[in-house]
Amino acid sequence: MKGIIVTKPGGPDQLELIEVPIPEPEEGEMLIRVHAAAVNRTDLLTREGKLGYLTNPVLGIEISGTVVEVKGDSSFSKGDKVMGLVNGGGYGEYAIMPTDRTMRIPDSLSFEQAAAIPEVFLTAYQTLFWIGKLQKYETVLIHAGASGVGIAAIQLAKQLSSAKVIVTAGSKKKLDLCKEFGADVLINYKEQSFDEVILKATDGKGVDLILDFVGADYWEKNLASIKAGGRWVLIGILGGSEVQRVDLLSLMSKCVQITGTLLTPRSDEYKARLTHDFVHKVIPYLEHGEIIPVVDTTFPIEMAAKAHGYMEENQNIGKIILKTLTR
């Protein structure tokens, strides 16, 4: 089969489509014919050699497709349409998916839409509820509101918690989309100081929870925007990884909780539990169209380098999808 590997750590031009063996499922796994794979920042970091935990030479951590072979007990059969996280190998014609983290694709959704679900929705669900402990009617600040996880998080926070959702984004177009999905307070970070807007919008108290995809650049303003005793979940470093000065006493005085997290390096068992909980709590909303996955652009897999470059320009609204080869 064909699959995309990284020739050597570096830019998008290091991606190469080569012939690789079809992987073989072990007990508790399934072989999936991949129809679509989504592009993730994890793929970019892996391509740059910045993450060490993915051993599969073929990139890609989430796919949709059809079941080809099942090893071991399973409620799935050959031909079932499924989606889910994989331990690498998504940018290939076939991939291995652990059965206990496989999800059925709701009938109303295409393979491209389905491939846009696992990473962003599981991440948004995990960070909002498992880590962020979002409670009914709380206030949550979601940076990069028009990103894949951002749009998923806006919808989950509104539908599951009736939260007050504050978003930041860099254009009117992006903010309009956030509003469409339910965001209550829209902040254009290029025109407004988001901490000032937030303090006004929360009677000076700040937000209960921050989903932070930006990191270093927003450090001080996030600290100013969070409520005493608030939770701050670090899930991205769009604005850099290195904070030049962190004042620990301010974290202590405000009793702030900061949790760094990435979904990909979590254990198989963790991902299985998360998927199980997600299927139970969120899939019904996706089935009924109350929560919607958003696809920005679909590239054929031969154009993976272009897809990576497109993500690096931060131009996408919603997910970037790779359509796998058909032959």
Add this chain to the structure above:
Amino acid sequence: MKGIIVTKPGGPDQLELIEVPIPEPEEGEMLIRVHAAAVNRTDLLTREGKLGYLTNPVLGIEISGTVVEVKGDSSFSKGDKVMGLVNGGGYGEYAIMPTDRTMRIPDSLSFEQAAAIPEVFLTAYQTLFWIGKLQKYETVLIHAGASGVGIAAIQLAKQLSSAKVIVTAGSKKKLDLCKEFGADVLINYKEQSFDEVILKATDGKGVDLILDFVGADYWEKNLASIKAGGRWVLIGILGGSEVQRVDLLSLMSKCVQITGTLLTPRSDEYKARLTHDFVHKVIPYLEHGEIIPVVDTTFPIEMAAKAHGYMEENQNIGKIILKTLTR
């Protein structure tokens, strides 16, 4: 009555013993004749003008004494021996204590020992269990093991969770004391690189929980010492408040949770709940001598400046107590 106030923000010489009015309890409060007050780092920070949340001009946040007057419903009566946290005013002859965070002094303990309990034991209990979620048989790293909170935390972690306790301290004398109270792995930070010792002692995995009283100086080594998914509770800045460079990606890759906390700025309601839980879970151990408060030195209250200086030298093992005036 006499009480210690701060003339203007600065060093220990700014402490002054002056005549102030006896405070008046409101509904749900009691007037306490103070027998002993403990010195806390919070007092030092307040003296330096670095904390803004204590409005009582008289310093001091924990006391032991006898009940003089009860306002409202209470299971306490005049003459009862009690201990607990106060909202400032501890360095005075009389102080106000909210009834719902008052604890009876076990018969076996003196007033000096009792004054050594509330702040360190409630802080250790809160950070280990409420914030740090310490589970049975987990491994915990306790910095400044021979400090007041350190000794309390060692005892609580051993008695309540059978945890593996790793401590750091700067002298053999201090480490010997930690061992006496149950610490399993002793690290002299002046002679050993604590992260290396910890990785050896945990088969390269790191610890589940860090109680960090040191802050900036230990940042990188703490990060190296913590297990993936570990919890890190920031409760002191003995080694400075400002970290010069924080790499957020490393917090994310390791899925680390950092929670800053101080007990004093928490709400009255929080302290009442914490006290209630503590009385239920820990006081029986104190009654039976299985957990012991440690007093280093007792100063008469006129020597409060000296007591502050002594704490600033980090020479104490256990708590520093002020004996209130008797007249």
